[in-house]
Structure formats: structure tokens, C-alpha cells
Amino acid sequence: MRYIVSTRFDAETLANIPDHRGHFGHYGGRFVSETLMSSLLELEQHYEKLRIDPKFQEEFDADLADYVGRPSPLYFAERLTRQVGGAKIYLKREDLNHTGAHKVNNTIGQALLAKYLGKPRIIAETGAGQHGVATATVAARLGLKCVVYMGEEDVHRQSLNVYRMKLLGAEVRPVTSGTKTLKDAMNEALRDWVTYVDDTFYIIGTVAGPHPYPKLVREFQSIIGREARLQCMEKEGRLPDALVACVGGGSNAIGLFYPFIADEQIKMYGVEAGGLGLETGQHAAPLCAGRPGVLHGNRTYLMEDENGQISATHSISAGLDYPGVGPEHAWLKDIKRADYVSATDEEALRAFHTLTRVEGIMPALESSHAVAYAMKLAKTMDKDQIIIVNLSGRGDKDIHTVAKLDGIEF
Amino acid sequence: MSRIKQCLETLKANNKTALIPYVTAGDPAPQHTVDIMHALVESGADIIELGVPFSDPMADGPVIQLACERALEHGTSLRMVLGMVDEFRKTNTETPVVLMGYLNPVEAMGVHPFTEAAKAAGVDGVLIVDLPPEEADLAAPHLKGAGLDVIFLIAPTTTEDRIAAAAKFGSGYLYYVSLKGVTGSNALDIDDVEKHVSAIKSLTDMPVGVGFGIKDAATAKAVSAVSDGVIVGSALVNTIATNAENPEQMRAKVKELLSSMRAAMDE
Numbered sequence: 081m082r083y084i085v086s087t088r089f090d091a092e093t094l095a096n097i098p099d100h101r102g103h104f105g106h107y108g109g110r111f112v113s114e115t116l117m118s119s120l121l122e123l124e125q126h127y128e129k130l131r132i133d134p135k136f137q138e139e140f141d142a143d144l145a146d147y148v149g150r151p152s153p154l155y156f157a158e159r160l161t162r163q164v165g166g167a168k169i170y171l172k173r174e175d176l177n178h179t180g181a182h183k184v185n186n187t188i189g190q191a192l193l194a195k196y197l198g199k200p201r202i203i204a205e206t207g208a209g210q211h212g213v214a215t216a217t218v219a220a221r222l223g224l225k226c227v228v229y230m231g232e233e234d235v236h237r238q239s240l241n242v243y244r245m246k247l248l249g250a251e252v253r254p255v256t257s258g259t260k261t262l263k264d265a266m267n268e269a270l271r272d273w274v275t276y277v278d279d280t281f282y283i284i285g286t287v288a289g290p291h292p293y294p295k296l297v298r299e300f301q302s303i304i305g306r307e308a309r310l311q312c313m314e315k316e317g318r319l320p321d322a323l324v325a326c327v328g329g330g331s332n333a334i335g336l337f338y339p340f341i342a343d344e345q346i347k348m349y350g351v352e353a354g355g356l357g358l359e360t361g362q363h364a365a366p367l368c369a370g371r372p373g374v375l376h377g378n379r380t381y382l383m384e385d386e387n388g389q390i391s392a393t394h395s396i397s398a399g400l401d402y403p404g405v406g407p408e409h410a411w412l413k414d415i416k417r418a419d420y421v422s423a424t425d426e427e428a429l430r431a432f433h434t435l436t437r438v439e440g441i442m443p444a445l446e447s448s449h450a451v452a453y454a455m456k457l458a459k460t461m462d463k464d465q466i467i468i469v470n471l472s473g474r475g476d477k478d479i480h481t482v483a484k485l486d487g488i489e490f
Numbered sequence: 491m492s493r494i495k496q497c498l499e500t501l502k503a504n505n506k507t508a509l510i511p512y513v514t515a516g517d518p519a520p521q522h523t524v525d526i527m528h529a530l531v532e533s534g535a536d537i538i539e540l541g542v543p544f545s546d547p548m549a550d551g552p553v554i555q556l557a558c559e560r561a562l563e564h565g566t567s568l569r570m571v572l573g574m575v576d577e578f579r580k581t582n583t584e585t586p587v588v589l590m591g592y593l594n595p596v597e598a599m600g601v602h603p604f605t606e607a608a609k610a611a612g613v614d615g616v617l618i619v620d621l622p623p624e625e626a627d628l629a630a631p632h633l634k635g636a637g638l639d640v641i642f643l644i645a646p647t648t649t650e651d652r653i654a655a656a657a658k659f660g661s662g663y664l665y666y667v668s669l670k671g672v673t674g675s676n677a678l679d680i681d682d683v684e685k686h687v688s689a690i691k692s693l694t695d696m697p698v699g700v701g702f703g704i705k706d707a708a709t710a711k712a713v714s715a716v717s718d719g720v721i722v723g724s725a726l727v728n729t730i731a732t733n734a735e736n737p738e739q740m741r742a743k744v745k746e747l748l749s750s751m752r753a754a755m756d757e
Contacts, residue, residue: 101624109624110624110625111620111621112549113548113620113622114622114642114644114645114648114656114667115549115647115667116549117622117647117648117652118648118649257552257555257559258546258559264546267546267548270548270549271549271551373597374593374594374597375546376546377620382594387567387568387569387595387598387599388544388568388594388595388596388597388598388599389544389562389567389594389595390545390594
């Protein structure tokens with residue numbers, strides 16, 4: 081285990097996280113069956129070339145501007161700030177992106193990689209369906225065949241997104257193995273990839289999985305933090321004091337955090353799904369209450385039993401319902417650069433209603449976890465301090481869930 | 491000399507190929523496993539690959555996934571699997587046993603405690619599916635240091651330098667995965683297998699076992715002609731699954747399938 085302590089975040093150190101084996105300190109790596117190895121090495125090789133190819137970058141930037149609608153605004157939530165009383169709360173409006181969440185930043189990037197690699201078929205795993213929709217969307221646009229794996233449980237919970245994917249021309253395959261949720265969808269997508277690797281590109285939706293995925297998803301998502309930095313300077317003439325984002329796999333959080341890692345005075349908070357409460361065991365908070373292990377190709381914090389079997393998780397939001405987390409978050413936790421906390425189902429739900437009523441912005445239940453913690457945090461800070469919350473997605477997809485809790489059936 | 495090495499050398503001297511059956515420990519229930527292992531030996535098994543069930547067997551197809559689920563329903567843990575090997579060794583000190591599974595249960599127990607317990611139970615080798623040579627720099631030397639063979643997978647897509655790395659870090663034998671895809675996939679191209687096995691053999695002296703796609707006597711015989719070991723997994727696990735309700739019939743059907751393979755290989 082080699083941790084960087086003294087010159088923790090100089091440019092060279094940051095450029096070497098992850099290292100050439102995909103290790104973030106003790107975490108990350110490429111723990112996969114030999115059958116997947118050559119595809120990962122091929123992907124890494126092409127990606128390392130394309131990421132410095134001006135033509136590729138230009139195309140990516142143009143897509144983000146004209147198709148996704150970037151930059152997304154940094155919005156000062158004035159009424160919420162007043163109501164909470166404390167630090168100024170800004171929302172990074174990823175909910176305003178095309179398809180309604182931050183996920184599309186990454187699918188645009190990876191679909192572009194698929195195009196450059198000449199792969200006519202793309203596959204994806206999805207939990208809440210946001211990544212599935214974002215993948216089906218770019219597949220439709222590029223004329224690629226698209227198969228999305230989704231746990232059978234999630235297919236029922238998120239029927240609206242399932243229909244959206246079908247409208248976009250994707251085939252949604254329900255996964256009935258294991259716990260029938262996101263982790264099982266990822267197993268199934270990996271099985272598909274290993275079988276049809278010659279013509280297939282696997283678009284992983286979060287900063288987890290085997291190297292180089294955590295790195296490339298981070299690079300595609302870090303547009304969020306780069307914009308937020310500039311926007312905060314423009315609006316406030318200075319950088320923020322704290323960043324808050326929800327963490328399932330952790331892609332929206334890394335996207336916001338990464339461009340700020342070197343600024344050690346800026347606090348970073350990742351908010352995990354506390355479910356029914358950490359003490360109940362019914363949650364999806366591996367960083368808060370799990371321990372390190374190996375799943376889906378990388379070493380990271382996991383929710384597992386004493387025998388190393390992966391546990392079933394619980395969260396009100398399907399998008400956070402995952403027993404692992406991106407390895408970079410595991411590293412940031414261990415070196416104490418970021419704090420990982422949790423918000424329960426109930427806290428998230430309250431934040432959902434508060435933001436909807438006070439600001440007229442209906443957040444995704446995933447993002448509501450971040451809002452819930454930000455409201456707590458703001459109270460402990462001074463009025464001239466600044467918090468940026470990543471509002472990673474919009475809540476339309478969750479209306480059925482929320483209504484049901486209110487006793488309303490459509 | 492390790493029990494695996496000895497076994498493979500003796501077979502080679504007698505011009506025979508190793509028959510290496512795989513079963514998932516704890517499937518259909520833990521009390522059957524040791525009995526099934528003995529039945530495998532009675533039917534001509536030279537080495538047994540004993541699967542350690544894992545909740546997320548991402549390199550396996552539906553047949554072995556379901557076997558893992560059945561075993562886990564009965565709470566089959568890595569410690570229990572080691573107990574089964576210990577029990578098996580009470581009456582069989584000859585047949586090498588290789589544990590095959592995923593890294594997380596091993597790490598949850600701890601690589602060092604696992605190594606000691608495996609050695610004490612009479613395990614001969616370890617094949618960790620999601621531990622390629624690149625990530626094995628800590629675990630492999632430790633396992634080997636304790637006298638356990640570390641077996642690596644080779645895929646049709648594995649490059650020469652990586653075959654060399656697997657041969658360097660590994661011991662016992664190399665497990666050539668004869669098809670793309672997950673375990674239990676279809677259609678085996680024997681000419682292609684032969685080509686790849688001889689390519690591997692040009693790079694290392696280590697014996698090469700071939701798995702994936704061997705489902706009956708005919709495929710076992712064909713693979714036997716071009717390799718040092720015939721590994722049969724999903725076909726056996728399927729036989730166990732379809733006869734799970736009737737243990738005697740299950741034992742008989744397992745023996746029937748494996749004996750037919752043995753006979754065809756020895757013709």
C-alpha cells in the first residue's frame with residue numbers, strides 16, 4: 081500500500097492516479113477473467129491515443145455543447161439558502177442536460193469511442209434506467225444497435241425509463257439472476273461483452289469496473305467540475321468552500337470533485353444511500369459501513385457478508401442501489417481527501433419535497449440525497465461561505481415512487 | 491513434487507490425458523459434495539476442480555450461476571468448502587483437488603489464513619478466475635510459497651507475452667479456455683483448439699488443460715487428442731441439477747457421463 085502524503089496533489093501525482101495498472105493507491109485495478117483481458121487492453125490502448133487526439137476532443141466538446149446543451153447552469157438557490165440559514169447553496173444543474181441527468185456526458189464520450197473503434201453494437205447496464213436511457217439515446221443518434229441489461233426488480237420500479245429505452249430503439253433485457261438489481265445487470269453485461277466482444281462496445285455507466293473504465297468515465301464526467309469552477313469564479317469571484325454529491329457508483333461525484341482535488345481547502349462530501357438507516361443494514365453505503373474487497377473488476381469498498389458474498393442493498397433510489405463504489409472514492413476516503421456520509425430514504429424524500437416546493441426544481445431521488453446533506457451542512461457554515469451541490473438528475477422518473485409513498489396510485 | 495505435477499507426469503508417461511471434472515461445492519446441497527467427489531474419482535477423474543460458490547460469478551454462464559445460487563442458499567462458505575476437502579482426504583490422499591472460484595471470498599477470509607487452511611485441508615491448487623497474472627503479484631507468490639499450485643486461465647485472445655507471464659507466475663497446469671464467452675457456451679472448434687494449444691506449448695513446458703465446450707464423450711475424446719487435460723464443468727453441473735431431487739440417480743448419472751468420457755479418451 082503506497083500512499084502519497086507530502087506532495088499529495090501536485091500535477092504529476094494527480095496525473096498518475098490511477099497508475100498504469102489502474103490502481104488508485106490500494107484500490108482499482110483489473111480483476112477480471114482472462115477472457116476479458118484483451119478487450120480491456122485494446123480499449124485502454126485506443127483510449128490513451130484518442131484522449132489526446134484534438135479531433136476526438138473537438139467532436140466530444142461539440143456534442144456536449146449542441147446535443148447535451150452544455151454548459152449546464154450553476155444556479156444560486158436563494159430561497160433554499162434563506163430557508164436553511166447558513167452557507168450559500170448553489171446547484172450544478174445536470175438535471176437540465178438532454179435526457180435529464182449527468183449520465184449523458186459519459187455515454188456521449190463512450191459512444192464516440194465505439195464509433196472510432198468501429199464497433200456497431202453497444203451494451204450497457206442500468207439501475208434507475210438513467211444510464212440506459214442515455215445510452216439508448218446516443219445509440220439512436222449514431223445508428224448503433226443497443227442492448228441494455230436491467231435487473232428485473234428495477235424493470236418494475238422504473239417502468240417509465242424502460243419504455244423510454246424501447247422508444248429509442250434499444251432492447252431491454254431483464255436480468256433474473258442474483259438480487260435482480262444493478263449489480264446483476266453488470267454481471268450480465270460483462271457476460272455479454274465477453275461473448276460478443278468482436279463487434280460490441282460495453283458502455284459502463286459509472287466510475288467502477290475494471291481499468292480503464294474508472295479513469296475514462298472520470299475524464300468524461302469531469303466537465304461538471306471544470307464548468308462549476310469557472311462559473312463559481314464568475315459569480316462569486318472565488319472558489320467554493322464545499323462540494324456535495326450523491327454517491328452510488330460515484331460518477332457524478334467524481335465529475336464534480338476531480339477538478340478540485342488539488343484545492344485542499346475545499347471540502348468534498350460524498351453522500352451515500354443510508355436506506356432505512358445504517359444501523360439496520362438496509363442501505364447501500366459501502367464507504368460508510370462496508371469494507372474493502374473485489375467486485376466487478378476492481379478493488380474497492382463493498383457491502384458483503386463475513387464470507388465475502390456480496391450483500392443485497394436497499395435504497396429508495398434505484399440509481400444508488402449498488403453494493404460497490406468507484407475505486408477512486410475508496411482512495412479519496414482512505415487518504416481523507418473526501419468525507420463520505422449518508423442520507424436515509426426519509427431524509428432524501430424530505431429534501432425532494434423541499435427543493436420542489438421552495439425552488440420549483442424537482443430533483444431525482446439520487447440527487448435528493450445530496451440536497452438533504454447539503455441542507456444539514458449549510459446550517460453549520462457561515463453565510464458568506466459557498467456550497468456547490470451536484471443536482472445530478474431530474475425527478476420526473478421518480479414521480480411514481482414518490483406518489484406511491486403518498487398513497488397515490490396512477 | 492506437488493501432487494498435481496506428479497499426477498500429470500505419471501499420466502504423460504502412460505500416454506494418457508488427464509480427466510478433470512468441475513463441480514460446484516455445496517450444489518445441490520453441502521452434504522452431497524464429498525460423495526460426488528468420490529463418485530468422480532470412481533469414474534476416472536484424475537484431478538478434481540471444486541468450485542467455491544460466489545454471489546456474483548461474472549465469468550460463468552447460467553448453469554454454474556444457478557449452481558452457485560443453490561449452494562449459497564445452503565450457506566456454503568469457503569470455510570465449509572475447505573471442510574469438504576478435509577473430509578474427502580480422509581479416504582482419498584491421491585487425487586489432487588483444485589479450488590476454483592473468485593477472489594472476494596478468499597480476500598474476505600484473508601489470503602494468509604486461507605493459504606494455511608487450504609494447505610491443512612489437503613488442497614493442491616487454486617484457480618482464482620478474476621485474478622490475472624498482473625494482479626497476482628501479492629497472492630500468487632504466497633500461495634506458491636506454501637506449496638499450492640496457482641493455475642491461470644489462457645484465452646484464445648491471450649497474447650504471447652501474457653501467456654509467458656501466466657506460465658511464470660503459475661504452476662501445475664495452464665487452463666486453456668477454448669471458447670469466447672462464459673462457461674457452458676456452445677460449439678467447439680477442435681482445429682482451433684489444437685492450434686492454440688500448440689502455440690501455448692511452444693512458449694512453456696507446463697501441461698495445458700482445455701475447458702469450455704466439452705459436453706460428451708466425443709468432445710472429450712477430441713480434446714484429449716490435442717491437450718494434456720480435459721476439463722468438464724457445465725455438462726456435469728447440469729447433470730447434477732436435473733437429478734438434484736434424487737441423490738442416488740444423481741450419483742449414477744454423474745458416473746455415467748464421466749465414465750463415458752474416460753472410456754472415449756482411453757480408446
